[in-house]
Amino acid sequence: MPTDPSIADRRAAILDRIARAATEAGRAASDVTLVAVSKLQPQEKIAAILDAGQRVFGENRVQEAAGRWAGENRREGLELRLIGPLQSNKAAEAVALFDVIETVDREKIAGALAEAMAKSGRTPRLYVQVNTGEEPQKAGVAPAAADAFIARCRDLGLSIEGLMCIPPEREPAGLHFALLRKIAERNGVGKLSMGMSGDFETAVRFGATSVRVGTALFGGR
Numbered sequence: 001m002p003t004d005p006s007i008a009d010r011r012a013a014i015l016d017r018i019a020r021a022a023t024e025a026g027r028a029a030s031d032v033t034l035v036a037v038s039k040l041q042p043q044e045k046i047a048a049i050l051d052a053g054q055r056v057f058g059e060n061r062v063q064e065a066a067g068r069w070a071g072e073n074r075r076e077g078l079e080l081r082l083i084g085p086l087q088s089n090k091a092a093e094a095v096a097l098f099d100v101i102e103t104v105d106r107e108k109i110a111g112a113l114a115e116a117m118a119k120s121g122r123t124p125r126l127y128v129q130v131n132t133g134e135e136p137q138k139a140g141v142a143p144a145a146a147d148a149f150i151a152r153c154r155d156l157g158l159s160i161e162g163l164m165c166i167p168p169e170r171e172p173a174g175l176h177f178a179l180l181r182k183i184a185e186r187n188g189v190g191k192l193s194m195g196m197s198g199d200f201e202t203a204v205r206f207g208a209t210s211v212r213v214g215t216a217l218f219g220g221r
């Protein structure tokens, strides 16, 4: 199997930058998980980063993720995270495949997940996605509706482990990371999925417990 040393090097450099940002913020580097966003990346790059020791992966689409990680391609010891929008008709498939679903953002999805989890006995960890910039084209619950939505999820029997956001491109990300953290704190939610290739160090300073990094690890898609 060909290995690409540049991917291992890039991963090491990113882990180092995460560790430095965590230390600067008075946090332990081990508090922050690097999620490698493997969507649309060729298999040889995935193989290289697996060789380098990466075990946590993020995917945007249930179908693409199933093709890459399910069936005969299933590997032990990996953690798969869904970070793209979920349709309720894919809830059962998502529950079967993913260890973490980060994009719970409406009642219909919450209900479909609760049902799929009850049926299958699988209990992926769940995050609520918050549309911190209130952008119409983005998924996520509005910040003002987040408390009620989290409460509704809990009523349905879902345990919400974390919150996730994707800040608007042209605004300082820190404002959005701070807002997400505040919503988490007042709702007793412990984990924060925030920060991507361009801003993961900022996210770590604002309390991210996982960062979702694609292009900085693998190159362009």
Ligand SMILES: *Cc1c(COP(=O)(O)O)cnc(C)c1O
Pocket: 037, 039, 060, 083, 084, 166, 196, 197, 198, 212, 213, 214, 215, 216
């Ligand atoms: C694609 C994607 C990422 C990774 O983005 P990069 O800028 O390539 O690091 C992170 N989070 C989500 C939700 C994504 O869709």
